[in-house]
Amino acid sequence: MIVADKKPIEEIIEEIKDFKKILILGCNECVTVCEAGGKKEVGILASALRMYFLNEGKDVDIDERTLERQCDHEYLEEIRDIIDGYDAVVSLACGVGVQFTAEKYFEIPVLPGVNTCFLGATEKRGVWTERCQACGQCILAFTGGICPVSRCAKRILNGPCGGSSKGKCEINKELDCAWQLIVDRLKALNRLEDYEKLFSIKDWSHDRAGGPRKVEREDVQL
């Protein structure tokens, strides 16, 4: 899922300090799972902000709403009838949701309430780690199911580099060396001879380098 982290409240206050009617808009999916932007976090942020503005002597209305997702038109349409009552929206969705909301409600500032971090998994409650960088050309079949693009700090395709030490990456002793993991997995799968196959130069044009990407499926379009 998309993993995000709460923005410090001071940053959000700075973003909204000139507005008078604010809607805090949450999302029921990824940001709920990583406890950054779901209904509960919306409530906490709204309550804290109300108290802040009261203490500042400022008359600010703060409302709360959580949508199923902010990356689909039909859910965003649900606030069409109330949006004109606000002069700013703080979206606690990931960067996708913030932008999609802003595109749809063009005349109203839509501000981010979380920092979108990466595509990752829940290792355990409160700990999320990166697994995928959406390079557009998945090579997991050849690396024992472990991705060197997202899990190697140098995204080396013929690793490890000389800095791998006791299974950890040179940049951080807590970070697993992706290539150690790949070697371990190839061993477990009895395919260590695959290690010597040379990975050819990657086509990064399917990655961010190729520009903003699009997936089009004519078979499901009307």
Place this chain on the structure above:
Amino acid sequence: MRLKYPTSIKIVRVPCTGKVDILHILRAFEKGADGVYAVGRMEGDCHYNSGNFRARKRVEQAAELLDKVGVGGERVRMYNLSSGEGPKFAEYAVEMYELIKQLGPNPIKKSKAKKEAA
């Protein structure tokens, strides 16, 4: 036991302090509470294993937020005791009451009053 504790303390009963969320704490202050405290079992003694640990963490986070918005994190606290300790309960109640009296009323109340007067 019929021990005495200050009448201005409102008790909200929960099956475990683990049920208390940051949101409940914040909303209490938003509505004008001068102080909020959670009383849970001794650490390691929780009937549901770790509810009181979660409560402690949430109290700490609520305190941080309350500091940042000008209400004051000292107004929220966590106490631990075991269920038979009636006198301790009363003692903590008095302690909290004294602490809050010293801190004064929740600044929100003054701000709200100012807003109404305007």
Place this chain on the structure above:
Amino acid sequence: MNLKTPSKLEKIFASGNLAVTSEVGPPRGSDPDAITEKANLIKDYVDAVNITDNQTSVTRMCSLAACIRLKQMGVEPVLQMVTRDRNRIALQSDILGAASFDIHNMLCLSGDHQSFGDCAQGQNVHDLDSMQLIQTVRQMRDEGKFLGGDDIKRPPTIFVGAAANPFADPFEIRVPRLAKKIAAGVEFIQTQCIYNLDKFEEWMKLVRDRGLHEKVYIMAGMTPMKSAGMARYMKNRVPGMDVPDEVVKRLADTPKEKQAEEGIKICIEAIERLKEVDGVKGFHIMAIEWEEKVPEIVKAAGLYPRPDADSL
């Protein structure tokens, strides 16, 4: 001799002589004297001089410019190139730049992560990794083609090298990794500096078992210790470094003012021992900021004078 390039280093290897190289780190400024002074200290004692490429991700004068400076002095350069800072366009471009000045040796590396250096907030590139860079140089040289497929006018004639670390983890793939680099096209290897001679000889045995020592020229990396403190630091703080306790002890047991001398002795003894190891084709002496000791080490290890490449 069946030489693929005009490289003096290749010639020395091919003639059956032990080759000797050393390295110079460019300055954190634009003063060319910083290169020429150090090079002058060592040029008569080595066959070629490596110029490091923004080592440890600390921004320095670029390796290519410093290599050109060496070339102008009549010293044979080895251009170190990391994939951290340049995409494939820049890499091929710099290779052509080097070739235009008749620089005939290159060492292909990934490069330390930028978080170690002075620009920890920067991007890293790694469009290619070190093995793919080896493939790229070979393609440019042997097929005369760019990666994109177009023909190169006056293709580079570069002797291709890479690094190897017999002491890094995981140990079980250290020899397969060498095999991979050879399959990618590497022609000479410089190892990480060696202190654990037993472990190195173990690695060399595994290398020989696969016949790899005949497919690539292996140079043993050597760095003299300046002090017991340096030995301890390298043992505990530098990843991929194997410094046996006996080495640290030997230095620690020496009075402080004699430790540097002892470190040089240890280095010379190691070279003498490794000269006897089948498959070791030369020595890469890294004495960064201590370049003045290289002549002494080369002489005492019986590697002086260097053969005259022109008469081989």
